[in-house]
Amino acid sequence: MVFQIKSLIRCLRVNFANIQRDAAWALTNCACSPHEICYKIIQYGGLEALVECAAETDGETRDQVFWALGNIALDCPTCQEMVQSSAALPLMISVLISPMFIRSRWIRNLVWALSQIIRGGIRTLHIMFVRAALTGLRPVLYLEDSKIKVDAIWAIAYIADDNVGGRQINAVLQTPALLERLIELLNEKRTMRAALRALGNLVAGGDAQTQAVLNAGLLPRMMELFGPMMPINQKREITWILSNIAAGSQRQIDLLFETNDIVEILTDTFYNDDYRIRKEIGWTVINALTGASENRSRWLCASNVLSVVPHVLNMNTEHDLIDRTLNAIELLIEKQINYFFILENYQIMEALRQIVQSENNCFDVFVKVISNYIGYH
CATH class of the missing domain: 1.25.10.10 (Leucine-rich Repeat Variant)
Structure with missing residues (x-):
């Protein structure tokens, strides 16, 4: 040979x-x-x-x-x-x-x-060639051939999987009409998943880059397509995007929860059999509770979104998510002591009590929460 x-x-x-x-x-x-x-x-x-x-x-x-x-x-x-x-x-x-x-x-x-x-991202290509590649790929997205469109979108998604400080995401956003075309391609069954990954990688950038994607109308278009009959892989992509939006600025958290029926969508979807989807919705809720403005925090606590929190606390293998949840609970109590009663109502304090013996970090937060409550009274 x-x-x-x-x-x-x-x-x-x-x-x-x-x-x-x-x-x-x-x-x-x-x-x-x-x-x-x-x-x-x-x-x-x-x-x-x-x-x-x-x-x-x-x-x-x-x-x-x-x-x-x-x-x-x-x-x-x-x-x-x-x-x-x-x-x-x-x-x-x-x-x-x-x-x-x-x-x-x-x-x-x-x-x-x-x-x-370039599958999985590309670090070694000069930004000049990255921009040229995007310029060449953009017209491919208008061809009738679905297979070649899917390959082109995946190539764009890999470019947007940015390991070079956001420059490649900026190159995608700065390519004329490319972002808008990616959002349009959500409407096509064969191109939807690749387009979701490309848009998700863009949303995973910095706050300004996330905002540019939101300004282009991603949220309403994406959530119009979300439904119980959607393939599981596409649901995973969307819930991952939502968790990244919720990790953004207060303005972005507001935009997320101004989307029609978003709380019902999150809570209904959380109770399905797919663990990865449950985890991403957990991150969406907890990121929002952590980063929301005071007004939005009140709004969230008055909604049914807190119903997922005790279940998140029981996702025993997701240590980072549980730590983030504990931090969110502590922040809520610090903002407004009356939230303690809401947490009790949603069985969140009971979930804390159940894991307090096995999780030292949970015990510390539990003590802080109770101390704040006693100190207030």
Whole structure:
């Protein structure tokens, strides 16, 4: 197999399109083989040869090379990192943004390969190329082909999974009409989940970035689509987005709870069989109770949203969430002693009593809450 791979790599440099195409095709299949075979393509200089071949050819040959690069990146995290560190991405982006390529029959493999190479986020790509990639991906979102649209949205989502201080999120937000198009794509069944992930990664940025997404009308559009028949994966995406909004500014918490029927949606959805959804709704409620203004805190305590809190306290494996819940309870009592009676009414104090013996941090908060109550009287 070593000899065959080396021979195929040499064939990529033969100045004859059919030979180069067939060599790239064979390497595409090798990249789907066990990891040891795929890694030998990299070990023997296959990445450099593939990129050189793509730079010197076009049409079917170049398309096959991009497919091979996508398969190599898909093999393992190390292979993906090596493809990311090569000259593949700048070359692919330059092809993507070239005039008329959007109408090319070869665009599908390029967009798919691009999404595989940057899957999970990209740190090594200069922001100039990030902006260019977004410029090239935006018109793809208007094509009729749902599959290529989904791949393009996932590529945007991975760019927005920002590990470089918010610059890549800003690049998405600053690409004309891109944010609005992502929200529109929530309406299409096939593109909804990818669009939710892209929008969720944007919302997970800083407060100003979150606000930009909210200003574009995400909340009402998203919650119109939320319902009991929605697939579980899409519900998970939405509740994750809600928890991040609730972790934002007081203005963003207000916008969240000004959404029609939001308390009923949260409480009704909390009581389902999916643990991840319950956890995200728990984070949504607790983040809101922690960060809300005094007026919004009163509003929340007068609503039924507190009914989920004792159940959150019983999510024994979610230590961070429980700690945050204890902090929220303490803050509520500090803001207004009358909240103590509301907490009692929703069985929250009883839930604290039940876990106080096994959780030292809970015991400390319990003592503080009781002390505040006694001191007040």
